[in-house]
Amino acid sequence: MTTASEVLSSIQSAFPGAVSDARVESDRRLWATIDSNKILDVCKHLTGKLNFDHYSGSAGVDWIARNEMEVVQIMASHGAHQVVAMLKVKTPRTNPSVKSLTGLYWNASWYEREIWEMLGINFEGHPELYPLLLSDPLVGVWPWRKDFKGYPDYTTGERAVAIPTPDGYTEYSFPPTPAEIEAGTVPTERPKYPSFLERETREIKSDSEMIMHLGPQHAMVPGPFLLDVLVEGERVKKAFLDIGYIHKGIEKIMENRTWLQDIVYTDRMCYVASLSNNECYCGAVEKILGLEVPLRAQYIRVILEELSRIQSHLIGTGEFLTLIAGVGFAPWQYMIMDRERIISLIESVTGARLTHTFVRFGGVRNDLPEGFAEQCKKDLPFMRSRIEEFIELFAQDPIYHARMENVGSISPETGKRMGCSGPVLRATGVAYDMRKEDPILVYPELDFKVITGTRGDSADRIDVRMREILESIHIIEQCLDKIPSGPIKTEAKIPKKVPAGEAYYRVEDPRGEMGMYVISDGGDKPYRVKVRGPFYATFQTLTPLLEGTYIADAVAIAGSMDGCPSESDR
Amino acid sequence: MDGLIEIITAFAAQEPGIFALIIGIIGALVLSAVVNVGAMAVIWADRKVMSDFCNRFGPNRVGGRWGILQLGADAIKLFTKEDVIPAGVDKGVYVWAPIVASAGTMLVAAAIPFGALHIGGKDYPLVVANMDISAFYVEAALSIMSIAVFMAGYSSNNKYSILGAFRGMARMIAYEVPMGVCVISVAVMAHSLNLVEIVQSQTVWYAFAQPLGFIIFLIALVTDLGRIPFDQSEAEEEIICGYNTEYSGIRWGLLYFQEYNNFLLGSILISLLFLGGWHGPIIPIPILDIISPMIWLIMKVVIVIWFIILIRAALFRLRIDQVTDLGWKWMLPLSLVNLGWAVIIGSYFA
Numbered sequence: 001m002t003t004a005s006e007v008l009s010s011i012q013s014a015f016p017g018a019v020s021d022a023r024v025e026s027d028r029r030l031w032a033t034i035d036s037n038k039i040l041d042v043c044k045h046l047t048g049k050l051n052f053d054h055y056s057g058s059a060g061v062d063w064i065a066r067n068e069m070e071v072v073q074i075m076a077s078h079g080a081h082q083v084v085a086m087l088k089v090k091t092p093r094t095n096p097s098v099k100s101l102t103g104l105y106w107n108a109s110w111y112e113r114e115i116w117e118m119l120g121i122n123f124e125g126h127p128e129l130y131p132l133l134l135s136d137p138l139v140g141v142w143p144w145r146k147d148f149k150g151y152p153d154y155t156t157g158e159r160a161v162a163i164p165t166p167d168g169y170t171e172y173s174f175p176p177t178p179a180e181i182e183a184g185t186v187p188t189e190r191p192k193y194p195s196f197l198e199r200e201t202r203e204i205k206s207d208s209e210m211i212m213h214l215g216p217q218h219a220m221v222p223g224p225f226l227l228d229v230l231v232e233g234e235r236v237k238k239a240f241l242d243i244g245y246i247h248k249g250i251e252k253i254m255e256n257r258t259w260l261q262d263i264v265y266t267d268r269m270c271y272v273a274s275l276s277n278n279e280c281y282c283g284a285v286e287k288i289l290g291l292e293v294p295l296r297a298q299y300i301r302v303i304l305e306e307l308s309r310i311q312s313h314l315i316g317t318g319e320f321l322t323l324i325a326g327v328g329f330a331p332w333q334y335m336i337m338d339r340e341r342i343i344s345l346i347e348s349v350t351g352a353r354l355t356h357t358f359v360r361f362g363g364v365r366n367d368l369p370e371g372f373a374e375q376c377k378k379d380l381p382f383m384r385s386r387i388e389e390f391i392e393l394f395a396q397d398p399i400y401h402a403r404m405e406n407v408g409s410i411s412p413e414t415g416k417r418m419g420c421s422g423p424v425l426r427a428t429g430v431a432y433d434m435r436k437e438d439p440i441l442v443y444p445e446l447d448f449k450v451i452t453g454t455r456g457d458s459a460d461r462i463d464v465r466m467r468e469i470l471e472s473i474h475i476i477e478q479c480l481d482k483i484p485s486g487p488i489k490t491e492a493k494i495p496k497k498v499p500a501g502e503a504y505y506r507v508e509d510p511r512g513e514m515g516m517y518v519i520s521d522g523g524d525k526p527y528r529v530k531v532r533g534p535f536y537a538t539f540q541t542l543t544p545l546l547e548g549t550y551i552a553d554a555v556a557i558a559g560s561m562d563g564c565p566s567e568s569d570r
Numbered sequence: 571m572d573g574l575i576e577i578i579t580a581f582a583a584q585e586p587g588i589f590a591l592i593i594g595i596i597g598a599l600v601l602s603a604v605v606n607v608g609a610m611a612v613i614w615a616d617r618k619v620m621s622d623f624c625n626r627f628g629p630n631r632v633g634g635r636w637g638i639l640q641l642g643a644d645a646i647k648l649f650t651k652e653d654v655i656p657a658g659v660d661k662g663v664y665v666w667a668p669i670v671a672s673a674g675t676m677l678v679a680a681a682i683p684f685g686a687l688h689i690g691g692k693d694y695p696l697v698v699a700n701m702d703i704s705a706f707y708v709e710a711a712l713s714i715m716s717i718a719v720f721m722a723g724y725s726s727n728n729k730y731s732i733l734g735a736f737r738g739m740a741r742m743i744a745y746e747v748p749m750g751v752c753v754i755s756v757a758v759m760a761h762s763l764n765l766v767e768i769v770q771s772q773t774v775w776y777a778f779a780q781p782l783g784f785i786i787f788l789i790a791l792v793t794d795l796g797r798i799p800f801d802q803s804e805a806e807e808e809i810i811c812g813y814n815t816e817y818s819g820i821r822w823g824l825l826y827f828q829e830y831n832n833f834l835l836g837s838i839l840i841s842l843l844f845l846g847g848w849h850g851p852i853i854p855i856p857i858l859d860i861i862s863p864m865i866w867l868i869m870k871v872v873i874v875i876w877f878i879i880l881i882r883a884a885l886f887r888l889r890i891d892q893v894t895d896l897g898w899k900w901m902l903p904l905s906l907v908n909l910g911w912a913v914i915i916g917s918y919f920a
Binding site for chain 1: 623
């Protein structure tokens with residue numbers, strides 16, 4: 001098995017002088033600062049020679065005190081080894097520019113667009129660098145830079161220019177200052193996201209084609225995102241995707257709240273999977289603090305995260321089924337009723353139904369209530385029988401097979417290349433699960449299988465989710481047998497100011513690989529929190545998958561991803 | 571009383587044309603009242619039975635815990651809503667589509683026997699227009715709804731509507747043919763195209779005499795009604811509301827209502843053609859023995875309606891290409907096989 005130090009020595013021997021500052025945190029984490037001219041070659045080397053076939057995302061950091069910016073490329077592997085390489089590339093704060101990785105990795109596009117619009121770091125060689133999350137007028141404001149003044153300055157301050165619209169409203173525009181234009185931090189010609197009319201005139205070639213909305217206002221979407229499809233009759237010829245309709249700027253908000261307050265914000269990223277978001281953030285902070293979590297607390301966390309996975313899979317599958325069967329579909333209602341039992345179990349521990357804010361640094365908020373194990377032993381066998389019933393029900397339904405099989409198929413190679421994770425990737429047959437790849441808490445001591453499919457189509461995705469619920473039930477039952485008594489919080493005092501440091505922590509969210517990159521500068525607030533959301537990564541794969549399908553299949557494919565636009569927009 | 575009948579008879583002898591007109595108008599009023607009230611019951615059943623399958627309550631506020639007056643409340647709401655005709659629609663076609671739909675349904679209703687009265691050992695069928703080719707006529711009139719659907723979708727100037735209209739048309743063409751062949755098979759066995767005679771000739775229910783034809787007709791009927799798994803023309807999750815996306819208020823209400831009118835009439839039709847119509851043992855109780863054929867027919871119709879509602883709760887929606895594939899590649903050949911079967915069996919027993 002490759003370790004982080006071996007990876008580092010391999011890079012150093014292949015590219016002498018390219019690595020300027022490196023730190024091997026553990027066998028599984030490598031931090032290295034790479035010469036900005038060599039980053040493409042290093043990435044090529046990692047992917048080609050060292051099996052780093054998973055481009056997991058990138059984060060931008062504004063180091064205003066050092067007058068430089070950093071782009072951190074997160075590289076990992078699909079099961080060949082467990083090393084996560086965090087490759088930093090530095091660039092000066094004036095005219096920041098780094099090389100784009102879009103030529104190497106298909107899924108780098110969105111990450112780089114986001115960093116560009118938020119921090120103003122230009123990516124040389126990016127083919128379509130226009131805003132992803134922000135609206136067009138906000139380009140050039142660079143809201144995630146540390147010297148961004150924020151709301152009042154930009155709407156009521158001197159800089160904002162009020163433009164009355166013909167409808168009687170007022171819009172604000174932010175013209176760049178001459179100094180900024182000179183410094184080059186603001187593009188004088190702002191690239192604009194193409195409007196609907198522009199797109200129509202550009203894309204429609206014949207009278208038989210039209211562009212149809214499947215979002216943001218549509219019965220299909222689980223949350224607002226723009227999905228336009230160019231159709232000829234019933235065939236989708238091309239799809240256009242745009243997100244950012246519920247961008248909340250959570251990463252920026254988290255920089256302005258204390259460490260403890262931020263736990264609340266992680267809930268709001270995806271309320272269906274808030275426990276794993278909690279875990280991800282707290283785990284990263286614990287790593288910086290070097291805290292040991294007591295064994296009982298670890299078990300409680302595992303139990304709750306698996307419960308949370310069960311309820312998330314149930315609602316995800318149920319909602320998807322309504323997309324191809326109509327809202328009157330009875331199994332959907334039964335899934336929601338069964339989910340209610342799980343929610344009640346979680347509620348009995350955390351006191352909340354959806355947004356729990358339950359995990360704490362070095363422990364959990366409160367202990368399991370009395371009778372929890374008994375209630376679980378009552379509910380979990382019921383849930384198991386129900387899930388087996390659902391699996392059987394779908395297996396014997398010919399229309400289900402006609403609608404699901406070979407719809408939105410992804411091959412294992414494509415799935416890896418596109419950077420998707422979770423049930424979508426596992427359905428293709430790649431056994432990639434953070435609980436095995438990057439084990440946390442007591443997962444290594446528990447016995448469970450990584451569920452995989454064979455074809456990677458919509459039917460497999462549902463099948464993987466359903467059988468994962470069975471595995472989760474198995475995990476919880478083991479935990480309830482093994483859980484020791486003891487403290488639920490660490491004895492150590494948790495300081496208000498977290499010592500300077502950085503950590504990247506990954507958990508298996510119900511939707512896939514969720515990672516958080518947390519940086520502390522020694523203050524009482526995080527310096528930077530980068531969330532690598534699973535659905536954000538999976539979402540990109542939607543556009544190529546839709547091409548050439550029927551409209552009905554387009555809906556099925558979009559639904560089978562178990563989308564959560566709230567988490568992808570953050 | 572006798573005097574009144576005498577006056578009426580005298581008037582009928584004197585002015586036969588006007589008398590026929592008056593009787594026709596009365597018949598039409600009774601008919602539309604019966605059909606529409608029946609359709610309201612079907613809508614109520616659809617909501618209530620559906621919610622039962624899904625373990626929900628369904629409407630349970632207006633009109634007691636059974637929500638009986640919910641539909642009335644909905645109708646009042648729809649009638650009092652603003653009548654919106656969107657800019658850009660083909661106004662004439664847009665306005666006429668719901669009316670064509672209603673007219674089509676009433677044309678179907680005119681030729682359908684709604685049961686029979688058992689008086690003095692004889693069945694007197696209750697049918698407004700007892701014509702010789704009523705089975706054929708009903709089949710033809712049922713497809714007028716598809717024309718109305720196309721009118722509504724095509725005139726709406728909306729992308730979702732036009733897709734819904736095309737889907738509805740493709741589906742109609744694929745399924746009217748096997749449906750018609752099934753009706754012919756029944757007519758071959760009954761040696762008549764008259765629905766009343768078809769019912770009277772069913773000593774053995776045609777569902778048992780030609781099971782294949784029954785299954786094909788049932789599937790084609792569900793398709794014609796546009797219910798899941800064949801509701802592609804208004805698939806909510808794909809094309810919002812399909813052909814009636816741009817409709818609102820009472821125009822939408824009319825279109826929506828005609829679907830349920832058709833649902834009721836189609837269920838009656840399948841009971842008449844395949845389930846023995848009003849055949850059943852006569853209940854040996856005074857008064858009840860007179861209406862016992864009606865009771866049997868209503869029971870059969872309720873079972874058919876219940877079954878079609880159950881299908882909606884249990885099945886997925888097919889894709890439009892799968893629907894037309896099924897229609898042309900399976901339904902049509904199988905219905906022709908059934909026709910051959912009907913000819914052989916029918917001539918053997920004739």
